Amino acid sequence: MSQTVLVTGGAGFIGSHTCAELLEHDYEVVVVDDFSNSSALALDRIAAAAGRPISAFYEGDLRDAGLLKWVFTQHPIDAVIHFAAKKAVGESVDIPLEYYDINVSATTSLLRTMLAHGVHKLVFSSSCSIYGQTETVPLGEAEPAAPTNPYARSKWFCENIIADACLRYPELTAVALRYFNPVGAHSSGLLGEDPTGVPNNVMPYMMQVAVGRRPELQVFGDDYATDDGTCVRDYIHVMDVADGHRVALEHLGAGFEIFNLGTGVGTSVLGLVQAFEDACDVTIPARIVGRRAGDVPKLIADPGKVAAAWGWRTTRDLHAMVRDAWAFQRRNPFGYASELTTSPGRV
Ligand code: NAD
Ligand code: WQD
Numbered sequence: 001m002s003q004t005v006l007v008t009g010g011a012g013f014i015g016s017h018t019c020a021e022l023l024e025h026d027y028e029v030v031v032v033d034d035f036s037n038s039s040a041l042a043l044d045r046i047a048a049a050a051g052r053p054i055s056a057f058y059e060g061d062l063r064d065a066g067l068l069k070w071v072f073t074q075h076p077i078d079a080v081i082h083f084a085a086k087k088a089v090g091e092s093v094d095i096p097l098e099y100y101d102i103n104v105s106a107t108t109s110l111l112r113t114m115l116a117h118g119v120h121k122l123v124f125s126s127s128c129s130i131y132g133q134t135e136t137v138p139l140g141e142a143e144p145a146a147p148t149n150p151y152a153r154s155k156w157f158c159e160n161i162i163a164d165a166c167l168r169y170p171e172l173t174a175v176a177l178r179y180f181n182p183v184g185a186h187s188s189g190l191l192g193e194d195p196t197g198v199p200n201n202v203m204p205y206m207m208q209v210a211v212g213r214r215p216e217l218q219v220f221g222d223d224y225a226t227d228d229g230t231c232v233r234d235y236i237h238v239m240d241v242a243d244g245h246r247v248a249l250e251h252l253g254a255g256f257e258i259f260n261l262g263t264g265v266g267t268s269v270l271g272l273v274q275a276f277e278d279a280c281d282v283t284i285p286a287r288i289v290g291r292r293a294g295d296v297p298k299l300i301a302d303p304g305k306v307a308a309a310w311g312w313r314t315t316r317d318l319h320a321m322v323r324d325a326w327a328f329q330r331r332n333p334f335g336y337a338s339e340l341t342t343s344p345g346r347v
Contacts, residue, residue, distance in 0.1 A: 004028040004055070005249065006077045006119075008062055008110065009084030011038035013182070013193045014125065014241055016046050018081060020186055021242035023050035027249075030075050032058045032067070033084065037196060041336035049190040062106035065113065072117040079121035079249050082110055085154070088200055089129065089294065092151035103154035104161070111165050115172065121252045122174040123245055124162055127155045128234075128262070128299055130178060137266075138234075138302035141178070141258050148294065159258065166256040173252045180234035180262035180301045182241045184321040185328035192328030193238075194335035202269060203235070203321075207329040210282050217284055219269050221291035224298075230269035232298040234262040237316035237324070244312060251310050262301020263314045276322040 005022055009015040010031030016038075019029050023046070031043070031054055040059075047053035056075065060067040062084045071077075085103045086092070092099040107124070114122065131139050132146035147153040159176045166172045183203040185192030199205040208214045222229035244261045267275065273284050307313050316324075332338040 002026050002028050003078040003249070004030060004076050006030045006032065006071065006075070006080045008032050008080065008082045008106070010054070011035060011040065011042040012083055013195075014179070014238060015083040016042045016191055017186055017238045018083070018242040018245045019046045019054055020050040020191055021239065021246050023052055023054065025246055029054040030056045030058075030071065030077065032060060032062060032071060034061045035059060037086070038194070039336060041339070042191070042194070045190045045336060049186045049188045063102070063109050065109055068109060068113040069116075072113055072119065077117070077119050079123070079252065080110065080114060080119060081123045081245055081249075082107065083125045085125065087151060089149050089151045090200065092149055092154070096150035099150045099154050100157075103151075104157050107158045107161060111162070115169060120171045120173060121249065122162065122172070123248045123252070124158060124174060124176045126159055126176040126178040126258070127152060128178050128180045128260070128301065130156050130159070131299070133296055137298050138264055138300040139260065140302040141260055141305050163256045170254075173254055174256045175248050175252065176256070176258045177244060177248060177261045178258060179241055180236050180260070180299065182238045183235050183325055184237040184239065184316070185324040186239060187324055189327040189331045192325065192332065192335075194332075202272065203325060206273065206276060206284055207325055209284055210276070210280070210326065211329050211333045213333065215285065217273065217286045218289045219286050220289060220295060222270075222288045223291075226268055226297055228268050228270050231295050232266040232268050232300065234265065234300045235267055235272065235318060235321055236261060236263050236314060237321045240314040240316050244306070247310055247312050257309070259306040259309070260301040260303055261306065262303050264301055264303045265318070266298060266300040267318055272318075272322070275318050276326070279319050279322045280326040282326070
């Protein structure tokens with residue numbers, strides 16, 4: 001019989017792609033999302049991309065214990081993938097208490113409800129931002145955590161809370177996946193990154209420049225100690241991230257483990273622009289401006305631990321990341337709202 005997975009934040013960027021991945025592999029999927037950073041349109045897109053819909057959807061805040069209890073009594077949930085969180089680093093400095101409340105309280109609320117309903121498998125969305133201002137390249141999981149902002153600290157606190165819960169309740173098994181820089185889109189061109197407001201991250205910003213919604217990409221600093229002076233990141237295709245979650249479900253065993261999800265390959269900001277221009281034949285007006293506060297010159301994953309543990313590695317390269325991101329953006333210049341403005345029907 002197929003397994004039922006509760007996906008919190010399943011309408012968001014990584015959550016929606018993971019829902020599609022799970023549906024394509026015969027899992028039943030239940031989503032809870034409050035649409036604070038997404039929309040219900042994503043759910044239609046998941047169904048169109050995967051060829052079948054999720055089983056159920058609940059609109060609400062994960063901190064609502066009554067809602068969670070209701071969801072767990074309605075479905076035979078086998079495992080939970082917990083994406084729901086706020087994720088903007090700069091905003092987390094402005095409203096730290098909201099970040100701790102949403103990111104940490106949602107996680108404790110979820111753990112309590114899981115334990116009360118005998119659900120013992122959890123995959124948690126963590127982040128490379130936990131490593132902070134490090135000069136270590138590449139970064140293994142043994143690198144000490146040194147988060148530098150409330151967002152990253154909230155993820156670090158959650159990892160520790162989950163680890164403590166696994167110690168106290170040995171039947172509970174969990175993994176935290178520390179993603180590096182997820183980009184790209186589902187190969188169908190139906191699902192992709194659809195940020196609300198001005199994108200914080202380089203890839204969605206560049207896509208909006210490419211499609212003519214913004215005049216230029218500002219490149220934050222070209223005086224770093226890297227080959228071309230711009231910051232280097234480990235971009236990972238969002239479908240590899242989704243695949244990593246599905247494989248995590250298969251390997252949840254005992255206790256708590258932390259794994260990086262990255263490629264081990266670094267790409268500079270100008271390298272990313274070049275890769276996009278080469279693959280998609282679109283010119284990106286790019287202007288070098290001053291450094292952005294808090295940026296680290298190089299963040300590259302050591303992906304060896306997850307490869308050794310599960311035999312898992314990424315399979316999609318930078319070309320696939322920029323190609324798929326562009327296929328989505330071209331087809332949906334205004335994200336999922338494009339269908340409301342450019343076509344009379346739904347997907
Ligand atoms: P996203 O904002 O697109 O998705 C998060 C989803 O959670 C959204 O649909 C939002 O509406 C929902 N949500 C937020 N608070 C909620 C609440 N209290 N109750 C119910 N739903 C709520 O973000 P994403 O990029 O898909 O990130 C998913 C997870 O991965 C997050 O936990 C994020 O911290 C983590 N992460 C993201 C990145 C990245 O670069 N995108 C990198 C590392 C880790
Ligand atoms: C990448 C590079 C920028 C925008 C963030 C979070 C991290 C994790 C992943 C959640 C940097 C440069 C950016 C622009 C630019 N998310 N840049 N012009 O900062 O590596 O990581 O997302 O967990 O926590 O901090 O990603 O895409 O913002 O930046 O030049 O308009 O692109 O300076 O060098 P970052 P990013």
